Amino acid sequence: GDSVTQMEGPVTLSEEAFLTINCTYTATGYPSLFWYVQYPGEGLQLLLKATKADDKGSNKGFEATYRKETTSFHLEKGSVQVSDSAVYFCALSPRNSGNTPLVFGKGTRLSVIA
Amino acid sequence: GAGVSQTPSNKVTEKGKYVELRCDPISGHTALYWYRQSLGQGPEFLIYFQGTGAADDSGLPNDRFFAVRPEGSVSTLKIQRTERGDSAVYLCASSRASAHSYNEQFFGPGTRLTVL
Numbered sequence: 001g002d003s004v005t006q007m008e009g010p011v012t013l014s015e016e017a018f019l020t021i022n023c024t025y026t027a028t029g030y031p032s033l034f035w036y037v038q039y040p041g042e043g044l045q046l047l048l049k050a051t052k053a054d055d056k057g058s059n060k061g062f063e064a065t066y067r068k069e070t071t072s073f074h075l076e077k078g079s080v081q082v083s084d085s086a087v088y089f090c091a092l093s094p095r096n097s098g099n100t101p102l103v104f105g106k107g108t109r110l111s112v113i114a
Numbered sequence: 115g116a117g118v119s120q121t122p123s124n125k126v127t128e129k130g131k132y133v134e135l136r137c138d139p140i141s142g143h144t145a146l147y148w149y150r151q152s153l154g155q156g157p158e159f160l161i162y163f164q165g166t167g168a169a170d171d172s173g174l175p176n177d178r179f180f181a182v183r184p185e186g187s188v189s190t191l192k193i194q195r196t197e198r199g200d201s202a203v204y205l206c207a208s209s210r211a212s213a214h215s216y217n218e219q220f221f222g223p224g225t226r227l228t229v230l
Contacts, residue, residue, distance in 0.1 A: 043222055099145040102157070
């Protein structure tokens with residue numbers, strides 16, 4: 001079945017450091033890919049998405065590119081802030097339209113220290 | 115506008131008891147999902163409603179779990195004869211219905227269930 005594998009945390013970075021969180025997926029067909037973020041005490045929020053190969057999703061300085069050849073969707077940010085401390089989840093939807101349940105990775109906890 | 119709300123925020127129960135968890139989706143969202151998130155894991159799909167009917171219940175772990183959405187809005191997840199392994203955060207999400215574009219799922223804050 002479909003699955004998502006993301007790098008284990010926790011990840012601890014100093015403010016203004018470069019961030020990469022790796023995510024690879026296994027899916028049949030043409031999935032859509034997502035990064036969700038869970039800030040302390042809050043619910044899951046969609047951070048960015050990409051619905052087809054070579055699409056780049058971006059939001060709040062974060063970026064991820066849908067790489068079909070490597071089945072990857074790595075999350076990057078050039079300069080992290082303390083406010084980016086959260087748990088990040090990579091996820092896929094088996095289809096790129098309509099309503100389908102999401103398949104999530106285990107999450108990666110990021111701590112950014114000043 | 116109001117987001118997805120879930121009640122209660124915390125529920126502590128004893129092994130063998132029955133519990134109900136409630137989800138109020140965003141107004142106008144016809145799709146509703148239940149997920150379960152165990153400690154240190156990502157959310158796992160349980161069941162998905164399109165309107166009043168369960169479009170996909172393949173994620174329900176066993177017949178102790180049941181969910182309803184009688185009027186196509188509020189949904190209740192019901193767990194019978196709770197076990198300690200049912201302890202987790204239960205998440206609800208809702209989305210609009212369109213067959214032609216991706217419909218973002220908006221998540222509630224979750225209900226933390228603890229079975230003693």
